[in-house]
Amino acid sequence: MSYAAEIALVLVLVAVAAACALPGVFLVLRRMALVSDAIGHVLLFGIVLAYFATRDIDSPWLLVAAAATGVVTVALVELLQRTRLVKEDAAVGLVFPALFAGGVLLASMFLRDTHLDVDSVLLGRPEYATTPRWRALGLDITPAWVVVAVLVMNVGLLLLFFKELKLTTFDPGLAAALGFRPGRFHYALMTVVSLTAVAAFDAVGPVLVVGFFVVPAAAAYLLTDRLGVMLALAALIGAIGAGVGTWAAFDRDTNIAGTVAVALGGLFALAFVAAPGRGLVAQLLLRRRQARAFHETMLAVHLLHHENTPEEADEARVDGLHRHLRWAAGDVAGVVRRAERHGLVTHAGPLLKLTDAGRQRAREVLNL
């Protein structure tokens, strides 16, 4: 592949990732992540139906039908849920495999010799993203242009409706009370997800679509508490993952969409481990800090307990603490050192004495 073509491909995937990450943030926050999985799968069904109607593999109606199918799927799932006979997740898991099976069945039976190659449909064909595919309004449209259009649309809608989206996501009750119609925003979001999935579907296939929606958003969720920042970070993480993944795929001659998915996973893992305040490392450090504070407090309590008593000469001896407190001898030194550094205790010969601060700490704990 020529250098220019490679660059173009990287840009396409970066655009796909950014376009998906934005609605993906709302999917994650509203706990609707798996709806994107379902929508991605049922697009095939819509495409097949539209193909039967138009007999033209290059008709833009295929895209429209695909997007419509996504919205219809969501409606079907909710209809099923409303019967109250089926739980939320089961309803999703019933509708989309059925529609997907229908799509595969129809495609295998009637579309054997067309370009609707089911295998490539599942895996995505990003290599053809810059080849003109559809003709509408007198222009040759490539999948890449569709992706860019959807990205622009998503950014535009986001800027226009940021406040409403924020309210309906975090406090739908209040939104409804204020007259904001959260139900409408819900369906609008589903429509946007469908359209985005259609744009992404061609490049990455139906299964990986859910990864593009969810993974960057989940990583961003670990890095910030602010919605605006989360959106920006999600788009950025998606873009980085797409860029790195695509380059790696070129380098190693592997499946492009798959490599990007793995790259996104790697970025999430990084956030999961290293997120300030929320990552695994931060949790470990916090727990260690808490354990140490606890030990120092225990030491202070112990010293207070025996202060000004005849046993103090024995109980407060530094070299005997491990016996009285039942700590490992090695740990005691560390605790004592830190307690001294924090101004809780002082050395008085072989004994340890509480400072005023230390005494106050012990008293607070004992509620004296």
Next chain:
Amino acid sequence: MAADTVLSLLDSSAVRTVALGAAGLGLVAGAVGAFAVLRRQSLQGDMVSHAALPGLALAFLLGARDPGWLVLGGAVAGWVAMWVVAGVTRRSRVPFDAALGGALAVFFGLGLVLLTYIQRHVPGAAAHPLDRYLFGQAALLRDADLQVIGGLGAVAVLLLVGFWKEFQLLSFDPDYAATLGYPVRRLDLLLTTLTVVAVVIGLKAVGVVLMTALLIAPATAARQWTNRLGGVVVLAGAFGALAGAGGTVVSHLAGGGVPTGPTIVLCATALVVVSLVFGTARGLAWPLLRRVTGPPPAPGNDPAS
């Protein structure tokens, strides 16, 4: 005439093998899936089935060609994915469904990477096309596959029966189970393992994408006919087997070119629709019927007597 055709179909040992295999995996998937559905973890099966792909590919890369070993690879990968999801959900604020979706995509992506690598660089890969596992090729089920399905399936069912009480408690009141001293985490792990097993034995027949339906549909259908856990599980197994065998027969009756996997899924879905409408416990038809025909006359209210 139709009966003759069906019978003559079943005479063919190839069709018999496929039907038997499909029925077997339908039974196991249905029964195990009942618990997943009850615990609101339906889409776990979806995740596990997609996550199995890199395991299958890795097993292949390590030299496995036997369905048993490939399935084992898939199971290990599915299991690792579940462990990752549990870990992420437990130690961060990422919601469960997002973790499922993310794990699904990342593992599947890895599977695709390995798959294309195999297709391009591993000699002899064409003879064992792994992409069969994407959509399933039930028509290619052989005796070796039946052994895997039967063997693992039997173990899964036995474990299900053996730990019945514990799973029942775990599904309906895990906190109470914990207070009673049951090792909740380990039981959860066992149930997850059973789900993984139920999923991977079906991958060759039905494929990665459609397997999830076989876990959810039979249980959902069964739920409309009874309110008791035992009934649901048994009925779900029966419905699963019916969908498996029925789907196989129908796809063969319809002639060549009709893939069996999707047909099985559509059969299972049909069972769900019928059950939702006519199910004796909760079906929609009965309240409707009652409303149309009016309430039954209460005894002693008849003015004529």
